[in-house]
Amino acid sequence: MSTQVKATNVTWHEGSVSRAEREQLLGQKGVTVWMTGLSAAGKSTIACILEQMLLHRRKHAYRLDGDNIRMGLNKNLGFSAEDRAENIRRVGEVAKLFTDAGVIAITSFISPYRKDRDAVRANMQPGEFIEAYIKVSLDAAEKRDPKGLYKKARAGQIKGFTGIDDPYEAPEKPEIVIDTETMTAEAAARRILDYLDQHGYLEA
Amino acid sequence: MSTQVKATNVTWHEGSVSRAEREQLLGQKGVTVWMTGLSAAGKSTIACILEQMLLHRRKHAYRLDGDNIRMGLNKNLGFSAEDRAENIRRVGEVAKLFTDAGVIAITSFISPYRKDRDAVRANMQPGEFIEAYIKVSLDAAEKRDPKGLYKKARAGQIKGFTGIDDPYEAPEKPEIVIDTETMTAEAAARRILDYLDQHGYLEA
Numbered sequence: 074m075s076t077q078v079k080a081t082n083v084t085w086h087e088g089s090v091s092r093a094e095r096e097q098l099l100g101q102k103g104v105t106v107w108m109t110g111l112s113a114a115g116k117s118t119i120a121c122i123l124e125q126m127l128l129h130r131r132k133h134a135y136r137l138d139g140d141n142i143r144m145g146l147n148k149n150l151g152f153s154a155e156d157r158a159e160n161i162r163r164v165g166e167v168a169k170l171f172t173d174a175g176v177i178a179i180t181s182f183i184s185p186y187r188k189d190r191d192a193v194r195a196n197m198q199p200g201e202f203i204e205a206y207i208k209v210s211l212d213a214a215e216k217r218d219p220k221g222l223y224k225k226a227r228a229g230q231i232k233g234f235t236g237i238d239d240p241y242e243a244p245e246k247p248e249i250v251i252d253t254e255t256m257t258a259e260a261a262a263r264r265i266l267d268y269l270d271q272h273g274y275l276e277a
Numbered sequence: 278m279s280t281q282v283k284a285t286n287v288t289w290h291e292g293s294v295s296r297a298e299r300e301q302l303l304g305q306k307g308v309t310v311w312m313t314g315l316s317a318a319g320k321s322t323i324a325c326i327l328e329q330m331l332l333h334r335r336k337h338a339y340r341l342d343g344d345n346i347r348m349g350l351n352k353n354l355g356f357s358a359e360d361r362a363e364n365i366r367r368v369g370e371v372a373k374l375f376t377d378a379g380v381i382a383i384t385s386f387i388s389p390y391r392k393d394r395d396a397v398r399a400n401m402q403p404g405e406f407i408e409a410y411i412k413v414s415l416d417a418a419e420k421r422d423p424k425g426l427y428k429k430a431r432a433g434q435i436k437g438f439t440g441i442d443d444p445y446e447a448p449e450k451p452e453i454v455i456d457t458e459t460m461t462a463e464a465a466a467r468r469i470l471d472y473l474d475q476h477g478y479l480e481a
Contacts (some may be wrong), residue, residue: 083333085325085326085329085330085463085466086329087325089324089325089328089329089340090325090328090329090332090338094332095332095337097337097463098332098335098337099337115286120293121289121291121292121293121294122289124293124294125289125290125293125294126289128294128298128299128302129287131302132293133299133302133337133378133379135299135374135377135378136293137374141374141377144419145373145374146370146374147365147399149363159353163350163367166349166350167350167371167374169349170339170341170349170371171374171375171378172373173339173345174337174339174375174380175337176378176380194333196349212403259289262289266467
């Protein structure tokens, strides 16, 4: 198969492939969709549906979440304030690499502190960081409680749980706000997809 | 534009897009090409040419190197033995994420210690980690010395420099060995490309 590219008239330039060339190949622009919100707000569900919708449009997306980060890159971090900040910093750096690679990176972390999220934004170029606030009242999140985490936090079995004994700082100027008490996960994912579409991210 | 996908007959399944679906979209398999070798062996040059050759084949590759890692994800690491190990561990974890995303990740780090490289390999599935030993004699590397680093290391201005006062442990069973004293960078990149091609990585 390799003979098909052994054309002798191809010359290789100095330096690396540009981001624009990668984006042209993929037919999209690299970007980070940063979801933030309370536990049980619906971030992961929305991220999974958005990923499927993007695939359906033949767009290359990749999710970064607790499953593939906390057990890997960040397995040497705990839950102190310092480690939480470092957790978000590293996720931000990895999202930046995926963005530079031309991929649509979708992150779903509670990321409760404004300054940590703002630091990720400041580390990227304008338009590369889209903050999607997945909004839910504490009351509603606690009623959902699919993993029983709020119950454990109320019982004191989990310390420093966001919303119970640790603050959640809502974004001040997020690009997208989705209230999951009034919108289905599918409609939420569609709204983010429409945002990407309308702002030119789904073409190179 | 979004109307084209507002087909009401599409349903979104539970869970996430699979790796196989991403690979199908990209027409390739996710893999990490891990280049290791002395400073001035030619790793970065080969990586850049390989990246261009892959783009020419319409394959999605991304390079991880000192430029985009040391100033970002790993900017809080120094050059102690412990920090060097953590540097390589994090690069390995990021390469694993890119591999899972279906991308051809190309890393170019000296990565002098066998146990650090072997740990990255052990953290991935068989076939996902391709070690490419970019071989050069210390003598030849020192004669090239494009950044004057060997000179500084000899003068004692850089401490712990690989090959001078810190060991380089050559791979024992690398998938690919390239001697850059007898092969051009273009031929080296072509050899790696041929390896990827012959082992089925350039198709889904």
